[in-house]
Amino acid sequence: MNVGLEQFLTVSFLLFALGLLGVIMRRNLLVIYMSLELMLNAANLALVSFSRFNNKLDGQVVVFFIITVAAAEVAVGLALIVALFRKRPTAHVEDLATLKL
Protein backbone atom coordinates (compact mmCIF):
# COMPACT_ATOMS: atom_id res chain seq x y z
CA MET A 1 0.00 0.00 0.00
CA ASN A 2 1.23 3.44 -0.90
CA VAL A 3 1.27 5.77 2.11
CA GLY A 4 0.37 9.29 1.00
CA LEU A 5 -0.63 12.63 2.49
CA GLU A 6 -4.17 11.43 3.19
CA GLN A 7 -3.01 8.65 5.51
CA PHE A 8 -0.78 11.02 7.46
CA LEU A 9 -3.56 13.57 7.78
CA THR A 10 -6.01 10.90 8.93
CA VAL A 11 -3.62 9.86 11.71
CA SER A 12 -3.17 13.48 12.65
CA PHE A 13 -6.94 14.08 12.79
CA LEU A 14 -7.39 10.93 14.88
CA LEU A 15 -4.69 12.04 17.34
CA PHE A 16 -6.31 15.48 17.58
CA ALA A 17 -9.74 13.96 18.20
CA LEU A 18 -8.32 11.56 20.81
CA GLY A 19 -6.65 14.46 22.60
CA LEU A 20 -9.87 16.49 22.56
CA LEU A 21 -11.81 13.51 23.85
CA GLY A 22 -9.27 13.09 26.65
CA VAL A 23 -9.61 16.76 27.66
CA ILE A 24 -13.38 16.44 27.78
CA MET A 25 -13.72 12.98 29.38
CA ARG A 26 -10.84 12.60 31.82
CA ARG A 27 -11.06 14.00 35.34
CA ASN A 28 -7.40 14.10 36.36
CA LEU A 29 -5.57 17.38 35.75
CA LEU A 30 -2.32 15.71 34.70
CA VAL A 31 -4.05 13.38 32.24
CA ILE A 32 -5.94 16.38 30.79
CA TYR A 33 -2.63 18.15 30.38
CA MET A 34 -1.16 15.11 28.60
CA SER A 35 -4.12 15.06 26.23
CA LEU A 36 -3.48 18.73 25.42
CA GLU A 37 0.09 17.87 24.45
CA LEU A 38 -1.29 15.11 22.23
CA MET A 39 -3.39 17.72 20.41
CA LEU A 40 -0.35 19.95 19.86
CA ASN A 41 1.62 17.02 18.50
CA ALA A 42 -1.22 16.11 16.16
CA ALA A 43 -0.83 19.60 14.68
CA ASN A 44 2.94 19.09 14.44
CA LEU A 45 2.41 15.84 12.55
CA ALA A 46 0.07 17.60 10.11
CA LEU A 47 2.62 20.38 9.55
CA VAL A 48 5.49 17.96 8.93
CA SER A 49 3.51 15.78 6.55
CA PHE A 50 2.25 18.81 4.57
CA SER A 51 5.86 19.93 4.43
CA ARG A 52 7.05 16.57 3.14
CA PHE A 53 4.39 16.18 0.45
CA ASN A 54 4.31 19.80 -0.75
CA ASN A 55 8.12 20.04 -0.89
CA LYS A 56 8.23 23.18 1.24
CA LEU A 57 10.35 23.56 4.35
CA ASP A 58 8.32 26.27 6.15
CA GLY A 59 6.18 23.74 7.97
CA GLN A 60 9.14 22.02 9.58
CA VAL A 61 10.46 25.38 10.78
CA VAL A 62 7.06 26.20 12.31
CA VAL A 63 7.18 22.88 14.18
CA PHE A 64 10.37 24.01 15.93
CA PHE A 65 8.61 27.16 17.11
CA ILE A 66 5.64 25.14 18.34
CA ILE A 67 7.82 22.63 20.24
CA THR A 68 9.69 25.49 21.94
CA VAL A 69 6.52 27.30 22.96
CA ALA A 70 4.92 24.05 24.13
CA ALA A 71 7.95 23.36 26.33
CA ALA A 72 7.57 26.77 27.97
CA GLU A 73 3.85 26.14 28.44
CA VAL A 74 4.49 22.75 30.08
CA ALA A 75 7.07 24.26 32.45
CA VAL A 76 4.60 26.91 33.64
CA GLY A 77 1.65 24.52 33.61
CA LEU A 78 3.26 21.79 35.72
CA ALA A 79 4.50 24.41 38.19
CA LEU A 80 0.94 25.70 38.55
CA ILE A 81 -0.52 22.23 39.01
CA VAL A 82 2.11 21.43 41.67
CA ALA A 83 1.39 24.74 43.46
CA LEU A 84 -2.33 23.94 43.47
CA PHE A 85 -1.64 20.39 44.68
CA ARG A 86 0.34 21.75 47.64
CA LYS A 87 -2.55 24.00 48.60
CA ARG A 88 -5.15 21.27 48.22
CA PRO A 89 -3.97 17.66 47.78
CA THR A 90 -6.17 16.55 44.91
CA ALA A 91 -5.69 16.53 41.17
CA HIS A 92 -9.33 16.12 40.21
CA VAL A 93 -11.20 18.79 38.32
CA GLU A 94 -14.41 18.37 40.34
CA ASP A 95 -12.59 19.81 43.33
CA LEU A 96 -11.87 23.08 41.52
CA ALA A 97 -15.08 24.67 42.75
CA THR A 98 -14.01 27.66 44.84
CA LEU A 99 -14.98 30.12 42.11
CA LYS A 100 -18.71 30.10 41.55
CA LEU A 101 -21.62 32.50 41.51
Next chain:
Amino acid sequence: MNSSSITLEICVIALGMVLMLADFFVAPDRKRYLAYAGIVALAGLLLVSFSGDGVCSIFGASFSGSFVEDPMALFFKRLFIGSAILVLFLAAEFSDRFASGLNEYYSLVVFALAGMLFAASANDFVMLFVSIELITITFYVLTSFQKNRLASLEAAVKYLILGALASAFMVFGIALIWGTSGELNFNGLAQVSGQFVNNKLFLAGCLFVLVGLGFKIAAFPFQVWAPDVYQGAPTPTTAFLAIGSKAAGFVLLLRVLFVAIPAVTHHWVHLLMALSAITILYGNLCAMPQRNLKRMLGYSSIAHAGYLLLGVAALNSSGQAAVMYYLAGYLFTVTAAFFVIALVLRHVPDENVSGLAGLNHRSPLLATTMTISMVSLAGIPPLAGFFGKFLLLKAIIEQGPAHHGYYLLAFIALVGVIISISYYFNVIRAIYWTRDPADLSPITVSGPARFSIAICVAGIFWLGLFPESVLNFAMSAASAIK
Protein backbone atom coordinates in the same frame (compact mmCIF):
# COMPACT_ATOMS: atom_id res chain seq x y z
CA MET B 1 15.65 48.46 8.31
CA ASN B 2 15.22 45.04 9.93
CA SER B 3 16.47 45.42 13.47
CA SER B 4 15.71 49.15 13.69
CA SER B 5 12.01 48.41 13.11
CA ILE B 6 11.76 46.50 16.40
CA THR B 7 13.59 49.08 18.52
CA LEU B 8 10.50 49.63 20.68
CA GLU B 9 10.12 45.91 21.39
CA ILE B 10 13.84 45.51 22.16
CA CYS B 11 13.64 48.41 24.65
CA VAL B 12 10.62 46.89 26.37
CA ILE B 13 12.27 43.45 26.70
CA ALA B 14 15.46 45.08 28.04
CA LEU B 15 13.33 46.95 30.59
CA GLY B 16 11.75 43.67 31.70
CA MET B 17 15.17 42.10 32.20
CA VAL B 18 16.46 45.13 34.13
CA LEU B 19 13.41 44.99 36.43
CA MET B 20 14.04 41.30 37.04
CA LEU B 21 17.77 41.73 37.75
CA ALA B 22 17.09 44.70 40.04
CA ASP B 23 16.15 42.09 42.64
CA PHE B 24 19.85 41.76 43.51
CA PHE B 25 20.42 45.46 44.08
CA VAL B 26 17.26 46.85 45.67
CA ALA B 27 16.39 46.50 49.35
CA PRO B 28 13.16 44.52 49.93
CA ASP B 29 11.26 47.46 51.45
CA ARG B 30 12.00 49.59 48.40
CA LYS B 31 10.87 47.12 45.77
CA ARG B 32 7.52 48.79 45.20
CA TYR B 33 9.39 51.83 43.89
CA LEU B 34 10.66 49.66 41.02
CA ALA B 35 7.18 49.99 39.55
CA TYR B 36 7.68 53.76 39.32
CA ALA B 37 11.01 53.22 37.54
CA GLY B 38 9.21 50.99 35.05
CA ILE B 39 6.45 53.58 34.62
CA VAL B 40 8.97 56.35 33.88
CA ALA B 41 10.74 54.16 31.30
CA LEU B 42 7.49 53.18 29.59
CA ALA B 43 6.26 56.79 29.61
CA GLY B 44 9.53 57.70 27.86
CA LEU B 45 8.88 55.05 25.20
CA LEU B 46 5.32 56.33 24.77
CA LEU B 47 6.66 59.85 24.19
CA VAL B 48 9.23 58.52 21.70
CA SER B 49 6.41 56.83 19.77
CA PHE B 50 4.74 60.26 19.44
CA SER B 51 7.85 62.08 18.24
CA GLY B 52 7.75 62.64 14.49
CA ASP B 53 11.12 61.15 13.56
CA GLY B 54 10.97 58.40 16.18
CA VAL B 55 11.39 54.67 15.83
CA CYS B 56 7.74 53.98 15.08
CA SER B 57 7.08 56.38 12.23
CA ILE B 58 8.88 54.41 9.49
CA PHE B 59 6.07 52.37 7.99
CA GLY B 60 6.71 49.17 6.09
CA ALA B 61 7.32 45.45 6.43
CA SER B 62 10.48 43.81 7.69
CA PHE B 63 11.82 40.34 8.58
CA SER B 64 10.69 39.04 5.18
CA GLY B 65 7.18 40.38 5.68
CA SER B 66 6.46 38.81 9.06
CA PHE B 67 6.63 42.10 10.99
CA VAL B 68 4.72 45.12 9.74
CA GLU B 69 4.69 48.69 11.02
CA ASP B 70 1.60 50.66 9.99
CA PRO B 71 -0.81 53.15 11.61
CA MET B 72 -2.89 50.33 13.09
CA ALA B 73 0.19 48.74 14.72
CA LEU B 74 1.15 52.17 16.06
CA PHE B 75 -2.34 52.82 17.45
CA PHE B 76 -2.37 49.51 19.31
CA LYS B 77 1.22 49.88 20.53
CA ARG B 78 0.37 53.19 22.18
CA LEU B 79 -2.75 51.62 23.67
CA PHE B 80 -0.72 48.70 25.07
CA ILE B 81 2.01 50.90 26.54
CA GLY B 82 -0.63 53.14 28.12
CA SER B 83 -2.40 50.17 29.67
CA ALA B 84 0.89 48.72 30.98
CA ILE B 85 1.68 52.07 32.64
CA LEU B 86 -1.71 52.16 34.39
CA VAL B 87 -1.38 48.49 35.41
CA LEU B 88 2.05 49.19 36.96
CA PHE B 89 0.51 52.03 38.99
CA LEU B 90 -2.18 49.61 40.12
CA ALA B 91 0.40 46.92 40.92
CA ALA B 92 2.35 49.36 43.09
CA GLU B 93 -0.83 50.03 45.10
CA PHE B 94 -1.50 46.31 45.30
CA SER B 95 2.09 45.37 46.22
CA ASP B 96 1.46 44.68 49.92
CA ARG B 97 -0.78 41.76 49.02
CA PHE B 98 1.90 39.75 47.20
CA ALA B 99 3.82 37.40 49.48
CA SER B 100 7.02 37.49 47.43
CA GLY B 101 8.54 38.16 44.03
CA LEU B 102 7.23 41.69 43.57
CA ASN B 103 9.86 42.70 41.02
CA GLU B 104 9.08 39.54 39.04
CA TYR B 105 5.46 40.65 38.87
CA TYR B 106 6.51 44.00 37.38
CA SER B 107 8.87 42.39 34.89
CA LEU B 108 6.23 39.83 33.85
CA VAL B 109 3.82 42.70 33.14
CA VAL B 110 6.51 44.24 30.94
CA PHE B 111 7.16 40.91 29.16
CA ALA B 112 3.44 40.52 28.48
CA LEU B 113 3.56 44.05 27.06
CA ALA B 114 6.39 42.93 24.73
CA GLY B 115 4.17 40.10 23.50
CA MET B 116 1.35 42.57 22.85
CA LEU B 117 3.67 44.90 20.90
CA PHE B 118 4.74 41.99 18.69
CA ALA B 119 1.09 41.00 18.28
CA ALA B 120 0.26 44.54 17.09
CA SER B 121 2.77 44.13 14.26
CA ALA B 122 2.33 40.42 13.50
CA ASN B 123 1.90 39.81 9.80
CA ASP B 124 2.28 36.07 9.51
CA PHE B 125 0.96 33.05 11.38
CA VAL B 126 4.25 32.17 13.10
CA MET B 127 4.51 35.66 14.55
CA LEU B 128 0.83 35.50 15.52
CA PHE B 129 1.29 32.20 17.34
CA VAL B 130 4.49 33.12 19.17
CA SER B 131 3.26 36.56 20.28
CA ILE B 132 -0.10 35.24 21.47
CA GLU B 133 1.64 32.48 23.44
CA LEU B 134 4.07 34.96 24.98
CA ILE B 135 1.06 36.91 26.25
CA THR B 136 -0.92 33.87 27.40
CA ILE B 137 1.89 32.02 29.19
CA THR B 138 2.89 35.22 31.00
CA PHE B 139 -0.72 35.65 32.07
CA TYR B 140 -0.83 32.13 33.56
CA VAL B 141 1.93 33.23 35.95
CA LEU B 142 0.41 36.67 36.59
CA THR B 143 -2.95 35.06 37.44
CA SER B 144 -1.43 32.63 39.96
CA PHE B 145 0.67 35.28 41.67
CA GLN B 146 -1.12 35.22 45.03
CA LYS B 147 0.27 31.78 45.78
CA ASN B 148 -1.27 31.55 49.24
CA ARG B 149 -4.78 32.23 47.96
CA LEU B 150 -6.58 29.16 46.64
CA ALA B 151 -8.83 31.18 44.31
CA SER B 152 -5.82 32.64 42.51
CA LEU B 153 -4.26 29.22 41.87
CA GLU B 154 -7.55 27.70 40.84
CA ALA B 155 -8.20 30.52 38.38
CA ALA B 156 -4.72 30.05 36.92
CA VAL B 157 -5.19 26.30 36.41
CA LYS B 158 -8.56 26.86 34.73
CA TYR B 159 -7.02 29.50 32.50
CA LEU B 160 -4.13 27.15 31.74
CA ILE B 161 -6.27 24.20 30.64
CA LEU B 162 -8.65 26.25 28.50
CA GLY B 163 -5.84 28.43 27.12
CA ALA B 164 -3.80 25.40 26.10
CA LEU B 165 -6.90 23.92 24.46
CA ALA B 166 -7.46 27.12 22.48
CA SER B 167 -3.82 27.27 21.37
CA ALA B 168 -3.94 23.59 20.29
CA PHE B 169 -6.91 24.46 18.06
CA MET B 170 -5.07 27.48 16.71
CA VAL B 171 -1.92 25.49 15.87
CA PHE B 172 -3.99 22.88 14.07
CA GLY B 173 -5.76 25.66 12.18
CA ILE B 174 -2.44 27.17 11.14
CA ALA B 175 -1.29 23.72 9.96
CA LEU B 176 -4.42 23.31 7.81
CA ILE B 177 -4.23 26.83 6.35
CA TRP B 178 -0.57 26.42 5.47
CA GLY B 179 -1.05 22.88 4.17
CA THR B 180 -3.81 23.85 1.74
CA SER B 181 -2.63 27.28 0.59
CA GLY B 182 1.16 27.04 1.09
CA GLU B 183 1.27 30.57 2.57
CA LEU B 184 2.01 31.71 6.13
CA ASN B 185 2.31 35.43 5.38
CA PHE B 186 -0.91 37.45 5.62
CA ASN B 187 -0.26 39.45 2.43
CA GLY B 188 0.69 36.32 0.51
CA LEU B 189 -2.41 34.58 1.82
CA ALA B 190 -4.61 37.52 0.79
CA GLN B 191 -3.66 36.95 -2.86
CA VAL B 192 -4.59 33.28 -2.86
CA SER B 193 -7.35 33.04 -0.23
CA GLY B 194 -10.02 33.77 -2.86
CA GLN B 195 -9.31 30.43 -4.54
CA PHE B 196 -9.92 28.48 -1.34
CA VAL B 197 -13.35 29.75 -0.21
CA ASN B 198 -14.82 26.36 -1.13
CA ASN B 199 -11.97 24.23 0.18
CA LYS B 200 -13.27 22.47 3.33
CA LEU B 201 -9.83 21.94 4.88
CA PHE B 202 -8.92 25.60 4.40
CA LEU B 203 -12.22 26.77 5.92
CA ALA B 204 -11.72 24.40 8.88
CA GLY B 205 -8.27 25.91 9.37
CA CYS B 206 -9.68 29.45 9.39
CA LEU B 207 -12.37 28.36 11.86
CA PHE B 208 -9.77 26.81 14.20
CA VAL B 209 -7.67 29.99 14.13
CA LEU B 210 -10.82 31.96 15.00
CA VAL B 211 -11.36 29.61 17.97
CA GLY B 212 -7.93 30.59 19.30
CA LEU B 213 -8.57 34.30 18.81
CA GLY B 214 -12.12 34.05 20.16
CA PHE B 215 -10.64 32.63 23.36
CA LYS B 216 -8.37 35.65 23.76
CA ILE B 217 -11.21 38.15 23.36
CA ALA B 218 -13.61 35.99 25.46
CA ALA B 219 -16.34 35.79 22.81
CA PHE B 220 -19.15 33.25 23.04
CA PRO B 221 -18.73 30.16 23.04
CA PHE B 222 -15.12 30.47 24.24
CA GLN B 223 -15.94 32.69 27.21
CA VAL B 224 -16.19 30.12 30.03
CA TRP B 225 -12.80 31.01 31.53
CA ALA B 226 -13.43 34.75 31.82
CA PRO B 227 -15.58 35.05 34.98
CA ASP B 228 -13.49 32.61 37.04
CA VAL B 229 -10.17 34.09 35.99
CA TYR B 230 -11.35 37.68 36.48
CA GLN B 231 -12.55 36.81 39.97
CA GLY B 232 -9.56 34.75 41.08
CA ALA B 233 -6.68 36.73 39.61
CA PRO B 234 -4.98 39.58 41.54
CA THR B 235 -6.69 42.87 40.65
CA PRO B 236 -3.83 44.35 38.53
CA THR B 237 -3.73 41.14 36.49
CA THR B 238 -7.49 41.33 35.98
CA ALA B 239 -7.20 44.90 34.73
CA PHE B 240 -4.43 43.92 32.30
CA LEU B 241 -6.46 40.92 31.11
CA ALA B 242 -9.52 43.07 30.57
CA ILE B 243 -7.79 45.60 28.35
CA GLY B 244 -4.34 44.41 27.17
CA SER B 245 -5.11 40.79 26.43
CA LYS B 246 -8.47 41.62 24.84
CA ALA B 247 -7.00 44.38 22.65
CA ALA B 248 -4.22 42.00 21.53
CA GLY B 249 -6.88 39.51 20.50
CA PHE B 250 -8.71 42.20 18.55
CA VAL B 251 -5.68 43.51 16.67
CA LEU B 252 -4.86 39.96 15.55
CA LEU B 253 -8.51 39.30 14.69
CA LEU B 254 -8.67 42.45 12.54
CA ARG B 255 -5.46 41.52 10.73
CA VAL B 256 -6.41 37.90 10.10
CA LEU B 257 -9.97 38.67 9.00
CA PHE B 258 -9.32 41.74 6.87
CA VAL B 259 -5.72 41.36 5.65
CA ALA B 260 -5.21 37.60 5.38
CA ILE B 261 -8.59 36.07 4.52
CA PRO B 262 -10.96 38.85 3.34
CA ALA B 263 -12.74 36.50 0.93
CA VAL B 264 -13.59 34.04 3.74
CA THR B 265 -14.62 36.91 6.04
CA HIS B 266 -17.23 38.12 3.55
CA HIS B 267 -18.40 34.53 3.23
CA TRP B 268 -18.85 34.29 7.03
CA VAL B 269 -20.60 37.55 7.78
CA HIS B 270 -23.61 35.74 9.26
CA LEU B 271 -21.37 33.79 11.62
CA LEU B 272 -19.76 37.01 12.87
CA MET B 273 -23.15 38.68 13.34
CA ALA B 274 -24.50 35.71 15.29
CA LEU B 275 -21.37 35.52 17.49
CA SER B 276 -21.64 39.21 18.27
CA ALA B 277 -25.35 39.06 19.15
CA ILE B 278 -25.04 35.96 21.36
CA THR B 279 -21.95 37.33 23.13
CA ILE B 280 -23.73 40.60 23.97
CA LEU B 281 -26.83 38.88 25.31
CA TYR B 282 -24.92 36.17 27.20
CA GLY B 283 -22.51 38.60 28.90
CA ASN B 284 -25.21 41.03 29.95
CA LEU B 285 -27.74 38.46 31.16
CA CYS B 286 -25.16 36.54 33.20
CA ALA B 287 -23.75 39.72 34.75
CA MET B 288 -27.13 40.64 36.30
CA PRO B 289 -27.26 38.18 39.24
CA GLN B 290 -23.55 38.46 40.19
CA ARG B 291 -22.62 39.65 43.67
CA ASN B 292 -18.84 39.55 43.30
CA LEU B 293 -17.70 42.80 41.70
CA LYS B 294 -14.75 41.34 39.76
CA ARG B 295 -16.88 38.45 38.52
CA MET B 296 -19.53 40.91 37.37
CA LEU B 297 -16.87 42.87 35.49
CA GLY B 298 -15.75 39.55 33.96
CA TYR B 299 -19.22 38.98 32.51
CA SER B 300 -19.42 42.63 31.50
CA SER B 301 -16.12 42.21 29.64
CA ILE B 302 -17.72 39.36 27.68
CA ALA B 303 -20.55 41.73 26.78
CA HIS B 304 -18.03 44.37 25.71
CA ALA B 305 -16.28 41.79 23.50
CA GLY B 306 -19.68 41.37 21.87
CA TYR B 307 -20.04 45.13 21.27
CA LEU B 308 -16.53 45.18 19.80
CA LEU B 309 -17.45 42.28 17.49
CA LEU B 310 -20.22 44.53 16.08
CA GLY B 311 -17.47 46.65 14.55
CA VAL B 312 -15.78 43.54 13.12
CA ALA B 313 -19.06 42.18 11.71
CA ALA B 314 -19.78 45.53 10.01
CA LEU B 315 -16.99 44.68 7.50
CA ASN B 316 -16.26 48.35 6.76
CA SER B 317 -13.47 50.66 7.79
CA SER B 318 -15.72 52.79 10.00
CA GLY B 319 -16.47 49.61 11.97
CA GLN B 320 -12.77 48.86 12.37
CA ALA B 321 -12.06 52.44 13.45
CA ALA B 322 -14.92 52.19 15.96
CA VAL B 323 -13.35 49.02 17.43
CA MET B 324 -10.09 50.87 18.03
CA TYR B 325 -11.84 53.92 19.48
CA TYR B 326 -13.95 51.76 21.77
CA LEU B 327 -10.86 49.94 23.05
CA ALA B 328 -9.20 53.28 23.88
CA GLY B 329 -12.27 54.33 25.89
CA TYR B 330 -12.50 50.91 27.53
CA LEU B 331 -8.85 51.21 28.66
CA PHE B 332 -9.54 54.28 30.83
CA THR B 333 -12.96 53.18 32.01
CA VAL B 334 -12.14 49.68 33.16
CA THR B 335 -8.79 50.63 34.73
CA ALA B 336 -10.56 53.29 36.82
CA ALA B 337 -13.01 50.65 38.06
CA PHE B 338 -10.22 48.24 39.00
CA PHE B 339 -8.36 51.02 40.83
CA VAL B 340 -11.38 51.58 43.04
CA ILE B 341 -11.76 47.82 43.62
CA ALA B 342 -8.08 47.47 44.59
CA LEU B 343 -8.20 50.43 46.99
CA VAL B 344 -11.60 49.94 48.63
CA LEU B 345 -11.86 46.18 48.93
CA ARG B 346 -8.41 45.89 50.47
CA HIS B 347 -9.43 44.25 53.73
CA VAL B 348 -12.55 42.47 52.52
CA PRO B 349 -11.99 38.82 51.57
CA ASP B 350 -14.86 38.34 49.12
CA GLU B 351 -14.83 41.53 46.98
CA ASN B 352 -18.62 41.77 46.82
CA VAL B 353 -20.60 44.74 45.52
CA SER B 354 -21.90 45.29 49.06
CA GLY B 355 -18.32 46.08 50.15
CA LEU B 356 -18.71 49.46 48.41
CA ALA B 357 -21.46 50.52 50.84
CA GLY B 358 -21.08 54.07 52.11
CA LEU B 359 -18.11 54.77 49.86
CA ASN B 360 -19.29 58.37 49.33
CA HIS B 361 -18.61 59.02 53.03
CA ARG B 362 -15.36 57.04 53.13
CA SER B 363 -13.76 58.60 50.06
CA PRO B 364 -15.72 60.97 47.79
CA LEU B 365 -12.95 60.78 45.17
CA LEU B 366 -13.24 56.99 44.81
CA ALA B 367 -17.05 57.10 44.89
CA THR B 368 -17.10 59.65 42.06
CA THR B 369 -14.54 57.67 40.05
CA MET B 370 -16.52 54.45 40.35
CA THR B 371 -19.73 56.25 39.37
CA ILE B 372 -18.12 57.81 36.29
CA SER B 373 -16.62 54.47 35.32
CA MET B 374 -19.92 52.58 35.64
CA VAL B 375 -21.83 55.30 33.75
CA SER B 376 -19.24 55.12 30.97
CA LEU B 377 -19.40 51.30 30.83
CA ALA B 378 -23.19 51.52 30.59
CA GLY B 379 -22.79 53.90 27.64
CA ILE B 380 -24.49 57.07 28.85
CA PRO B 381 -23.49 60.42 27.30
CA PRO B 382 -21.21 62.36 27.43
CA LEU B 383 -18.58 59.78 28.44
CA ALA B 384 -16.16 57.66 26.41
CA GLY B 385 -18.31 54.52 26.53
CA PHE B 386 -21.26 56.30 24.95
CA PHE B 387 -19.31 57.69 22.02
CA GLY B 388 -17.65 54.31 21.35
CA LYS B 389 -21.01 52.51 21.32
CA PHE B 390 -22.45 55.26 19.12
CA LEU B 391 -19.67 54.74 16.55
CA LEU B 392 -20.12 50.96 16.58
CA LEU B 393 -23.89 51.22 16.07
CA LYS B 394 -23.40 53.83 13.34
CA ALA B 395 -21.04 51.48 11.49
CA ILE B 396 -23.61 48.66 11.77
CA ILE B 397 -26.54 50.79 10.57
CA GLU B 398 -24.51 52.12 7.62
CA GLN B 399 -24.41 48.53 6.37
CA GLY B 400 -28.15 48.07 6.96
CA PRO B 401 -29.32 48.77 3.39
CA ALA B 402 -27.02 46.03 2.08
CA HIS B 403 -28.24 43.40 4.52
CA HIS B 404 -31.29 43.78 6.76
CA GLY B 405 -29.84 41.48 9.43
CA TYR B 406 -27.76 44.44 10.55
CA TYR B 407 -30.88 46.25 11.81
CA LEU B 408 -31.73 43.25 13.98
CA LEU B 409 -28.13 43.21 15.27
CA ALA B 410 -28.33 46.90 16.18
CA PHE B 411 -31.60 46.23 18.01
CA ILE B 412 -30.01 43.36 19.99
CA ALA B 413 -27.08 45.62 20.91
CA LEU B 414 -29.53 48.24 22.23
CA VAL B 415 -31.35 45.60 24.27
CA GLY B 416 -27.97 44.57 25.70
CA VAL B 417 -27.20 48.17 26.67
CA ILE B 418 -30.55 48.48 28.45
CA ILE B 419 -29.95 45.22 30.38
CA SER B 420 -26.47 46.38 31.32
CA ILE B 421 -27.76 49.64 32.87
CA SER B 422 -29.49 47.59 35.58
CA TYR B 423 -26.37 45.94 36.96
CA TYR B 424 -24.08 48.94 36.53
CA PHE B 425 -26.54 51.06 38.49
CA ASN B 426 -26.68 48.36 41.15
CA VAL B 427 -23.07 49.26 41.89
CA ILE B 428 -23.87 52.99 42.06
CA ARG B 429 -26.83 52.26 44.34
CA ALA B 430 -24.58 50.24 46.66
CA ILE B 431 -22.21 53.22 46.91
CA TYR B 432 -24.77 55.96 47.66
CA TRP B 433 -27.97 54.38 48.92
CA THR B 434 -27.03 51.57 51.29
CA ARG B 435 -28.65 51.89 54.72
CA ASP B 436 -26.31 51.58 57.71
CA PRO B 437 -23.05 50.66 55.98
CA ALA B 438 -20.91 48.44 58.20
CA ASP B 439 -17.64 50.31 57.78
CA LEU B 440 -17.33 54.10 57.66
CA SER B 441 -13.57 54.50 58.23
CA PRO B 442 -12.08 56.96 55.72
CA ILE B 443 -9.83 55.59 52.98
CA THR B 444 -6.55 57.34 52.29
CA VAL B 445 -5.55 57.42 48.64
CA SER B 446 -1.81 57.75 47.96
CA GLY B 447 -0.39 60.41 45.62
CA PRO B 448 0.49 58.10 42.70
CA ALA B 449 -2.95 56.47 42.92
CA ARG B 450 -4.61 59.91 42.83
CA PHE B 451 -2.51 60.79 39.79
CA SER B 452 -3.40 57.65 37.84
CA ILE B 453 -7.09 57.90 38.76
CA ALA B 454 -6.99 61.50 37.48
CA ILE B 455 -5.49 60.22 34.19
CA CYS B 456 -8.28 57.64 33.84
CA VAL B 457 -11.09 60.13 34.59
CA ALA B 458 -9.56 62.75 32.29
CA GLY B 459 -9.28 60.10 29.57
CA ILE B 460 -12.94 59.10 29.96
CA PHE B 461 -14.09 62.73 29.59
CA TRP B 462 -11.59 63.54 26.85
CA LEU B 463 -12.66 60.61 24.65
CA GLY B 464 -16.31 61.38 25.30
CA LEU B 465 -16.22 65.15 24.68
CA PHE B 466 -13.38 65.70 22.21
CA PRO B 467 -13.26 62.59 20.06
CA GLU B 468 -11.78 64.18 16.90
CA SER B 469 -8.04 63.53 17.33
CA VAL B 470 -8.27 59.90 18.46
CA LEU B 471 -11.03 59.19 15.95
CA ASN B 472 -8.96 60.58 13.08
CA PHE B 473 -6.03 58.44 14.16
CA ALA B 474 -8.29 55.36 14.36
CA MET B 475 -9.69 56.16 10.89
CA SER B 476 -6.21 56.35 9.36
CA ALA B 477 -5.28 53.14 11.18
CA ALA B 478 -8.35 51.38 9.78
CA SER B 479 -7.58 52.55 6.25
CA ALA B 480 -4.13 50.95 6.60
CA ILE B 481 -5.53 47.42 6.63
CA LYS B 482 -7.69 47.81 3.54
